[in-house]
Amino acid sequence: MLRNYCRISLRRLWNSRRSTVINVIGLTVGLSCGILIFLLVGYLFSFDRYHHKADRTFWIVTDIRRENTLHADATPRPLGRILREEFTAVETAVRLETLFGQIISLPGSTRKFEESRNICFTESQFFQVFDVDWKTGDKNKALDAADGVVLSERYALKYFGTTDVIGRSLRINNQHDLTVKGLIGDPPSNTRLGYDIMVSYNLVPQLQGTLDEKPDWNNTPSLCFVTMKTAQSIGHLQQALQTTSRKYLSAEQADLLHFQALPLQELSHNTQYGGTVPRPLLYVLTVIGILLVAAACMNFINMATAQSIRRSKETGIRKAIGSTRLQLIIEFLTETAMVTLAAVIISVIIVQLCLPWLNNALSVLHADMSVLWLFRPRFLSWFLALIAGVILLSGLYPALVLSRFTPIAVLQGRANGIRTRGVSLRKVLVITQFFITQFFLIAVIVMSAQVRYIRQTNLGFNKAAILTVPLAGSSSKQETLRQLLEKTPGVEQVSLAAEIPSSFRNDPVSFSYENRKAGFPVNVKIADTAYAGLFGLQLLAGTNFHNNDTLNDEAMLSLMAIKQLGLVSPQEAIGKKINIWGRDKRIVGVVADFHSQDLHHAMRPVILLNLPSEYSIAAIKTGTAATIPGIEKTWSTIYPDQVFRMNFVDDMLARFYLTENILLGLIQVFAVVAILLGCLGLYGLTLFISAARNKEISIRKVFGASVTGMVTMLTKDFISLVVIGLLIATPLAYMAMNKWLEGFAYRVNIQWWMLGLSAMIVLLISLLTVGWESIRAARKNPVKVLKAE
Known part of the structure; x- marks a missing residue:
């Protein structure tokens, strides 16, 4: 039976090639954007969640309370050691300090390497708190000695050309010799702690010129992470921080420094303490992905129900010879599934072609997203749910509509009245699609204006043709x-x-x-x-x-x-x-x-x-x-x-707005997609209405109506739907973009022309879309239409 359904569906799809292509294109575009967004959001939400102790590991931050509170993502150096040694509720704690502008050289070689951000001072406890792919060496003692260093495989190859590096020597800043005591696998990209060179924390006192670590509570250079015992809560940790403050800080220091614990997962999302990916942005992206996929499904519904008149006799005859409604629903869903699977295959290819661009845009995070992630257990569940949801959302309503026709009404030519009762739903779908389109267009225009304002604003100093080089x-x-x-x-x-x-x-x-x-x-x-x-x-x-x-x-x-x-x-x-x-x-x-x-x-x-x-x-x-x-x-x-490096001031200032530029690029793409999906939806409804009103159009033409009059009659109903969508979207988009602009102390004001320009673009595209099919319907020979009726 299933094989028969598939054969019939293939034949039907081939006979309706135009609508099939439109359906596949619409679903492909919507699914491509949806998959791309869901991959991106899944990747950004995965940061440092893969550690098996992540649920009981906390990040200690410091609020420095002066005239204005300064939020520091680090702590004084003694804090981590005290928490580790004096509180039984704490399983372990680790301190680390990210280094910048370090020169790594090989003894006896003239080769030098400048390293920043991927090198740190840390302790052997790092490997107890965080999951690391340990290769060789003793991970419990590798960083105990002051000259100990641990390398990743890619940096072992970079420095020595081999991974057999235990016992080999490095020199940092032409001052201190280090011995490789451990080798780890390359850190994944979805971590804020992806270090390739980890130097013993015990070297810090030597760099400071002292034999012992100073109990300096006035500076906050050290990132501190604490893993609690299984039965302990964040409340115990917060109590330990308060106890430490009372015991080791002076009254003045205690008033100045306030320690608090945050979940490890907040490392990337808490912008107050240096996080680069705020949760609200990820939630917005998720909603955008859902809206784009839903818009693609709306197109399919419109196109499928637009074909209902042509398929009504087929349905009536099938029911007359014994087909049940359930069998017809299964057949129509099979047809939808075949279109959806074709769209999924094409979408996966498109996504893989787009990912290099997205990875490059997120190069600061060393992003390495791949379409193969869709087949990992964590991604596969929502990917399969997405496919099933699209099939049901796109196919179930048209299947119910097409399967409900009664054979007598269809064979007597009375099916039109039954089918047109679904017009109201299709109008709602079109309004929704153009609501989405208008929203994105306003976002693009406002964000473009703000980015342009940022680039053109006089900062009060010259920045052109100026570069910087380091000093030592x-x-x-x-x-x-x-x-x-x-x-x-x-x-x-x-x-x-x-x-x-x-x-x-x-x-x-x-x-x-x-x-x-x-x-x-x-x-x-x-x-x-x-x-x-x-x-x-x-x-x-x-x-x-x-x-x-x-x-x-x-x-x-x-x-x-x-x-x-x-x-x-x-x-x-x-x-x-x-x-x-x-x-x-x-x-x-x-x-x-x-x-x-x-x-x-x-x-x-x-x-x-x-x-x-x-x-x-x-x-x-x-x-x-x-x-x-x-x-x-x-x-x-x-x-x-030293290793020469230079930066142009223009490029340094551009890094302030990296997130805004990436977001603008994504919104521009989504706006184009929303316009395309809106046009396809409008085209589907035009097909439906013109098919349903064929007899009316022909009779009007027989009584002298002109083609222009018929086009105007058909167009005004569709444009009214578009206008309704614009009226709903404009105030909501205005409020949303005003909220986004609040993140800038210096910003543009949303002008009336921004809203008007987006509305004009949408109306013009809608007129072109509706006009083409309306002219075709109005120019049909009334004799042929009435004869067929």
Whole structure:
């Protein structure tokens, strides 16, 4: 029987090739987007959930309570050791510190490697808390000695060309020799803790120049993770943190530092503490995926019921010769299943072709998504549920409609009245589709305007043709580099500083003004005498720094800082005293306000200090990119043991908005898909209505109606559905995009033309879609139609 259903379905699909192709295209487009979104959401939700102790492992964070609370994702160094050693409710705890700009070299070799983010200091307890594919070595003791280091397989191959590396030597920063004590498999991409080089935490005291770890509670450099015993709860851990604070912190420190425990899964999702993938964004993406798949199913329903008139006699005859309604439903569902499976196969191919682009867009996460993930147990269940849901959602209603026809009514030509009762549902489907289309179009227009605004906003400083290179060594060596760079052909200006004007490092700092505490924190920028000129900071009063001497006692303030101090004019501040970081400084200049962080945050007051001991970059203004080889050659003469790396300021600022750019790209694709699905749905309903009204159209033409009149009659009903969809979507999209824009301190306002433009685009596309089929229906020969009737 099933084989017979399949043969009949194939014959029917072949005979209705046009509608079959439309159905397959619609389902393919919707399923492709749905699968792509579900893979992405599944991947982003999987971060650090695979560890078998994840449900009882917690991440300790610190709230630093000053004028404004600073949320730190790390803790003081002693905390992890104390939790591990003094509380029986704690199974184990591990500390780690991610490292940046480390130079790894091989003794006896000239090869050097610059490593950042994938190298850390940690303890052997790391391998008790987190699941690691351990290959060789003793994982319980590999990092006990201060010279111990553990490598991943890919880094063992990178450094030594082999995985037989136990006992081999490395050197970090040309200072400390390390011995490879362990080898692990390459860390997966779905972890925030995917380190390829793990150096013993016991090396930290040596780097600090002390034999023992200092009980320093004033700094928070160490990430801390705690695994509780099976029967213990997060409440016991929170109590342990409070006990530790009372025992080891002074009253002043206890008021300043507040520790709290978060589930390990929050490591990627809690944006307050550095998470990059907020849960609300993933929920929104999930809803979008469901809507796109549902829109594709609506198209199928519209197209299938549009064919009901042509299939009514077939259904009536089948029922007259003994077919039951259940048999007909099974046959129609079989037909739907065949279309769906064809769409699934094509969708899987399309998804695999699109994944390299998505993985590249998420390169910062080292994403390695593959369509083969669909066949993993965790993904397979929802993938099969998705296919079954599409078959039932797309096929069940049309099957019920087609199978309910009574043979007598059909064979007497009275089926039309029965079938048109489903028109109201199909109208609702079309309204829903164009609601989705309008929503996406408004999102695209508003997000594009905001991204364009971000790119064009004057940040208060110059950023074009400026690059940065790292600094190291003594102040005299850095000054030598400056002098050589200034002589390099093509270099226009050079400035030594700690960071560019707008950066991620923006911890608020308290200070005193004229021996009284200022009532607001500031951002501090470490800069030399050339900084203001190179970045084009406008001097409003006073002078620039006079020299780059290490005893320099000068400071420059931004105009906002002057206003918040209650001064009427910038000139009043010149010569006044401030104390910051325990240093007495004299205000010598006032500069115009500039953005010291991204546009998500409101502009803050800034203090510029000249502290040569804190310089970490050289900012270089160049006339052409051809200057870079000369800059690299000059830099390498000063730092022959280091690895040259450079960043353009434009690129550094663009990283602030990586999430927004990726989201905009996805929304643009979804908008195109929504338009295509909306047009297919409208086309399906046009087919249905024109087929149902064939006799009416022909009679009107016999009595003198024109083609234009018939097209207008057919079109106005469809356009009214589109307009209803627009009226529902516009206020909801307006509210949703206003909510998204609230995440930016500096943003565009949603203008009427944005809403009007999206409505015009949707109406124009709808007119073209409906008009084509309406003209075909209106131009039919009435003689042939009435003769057939």
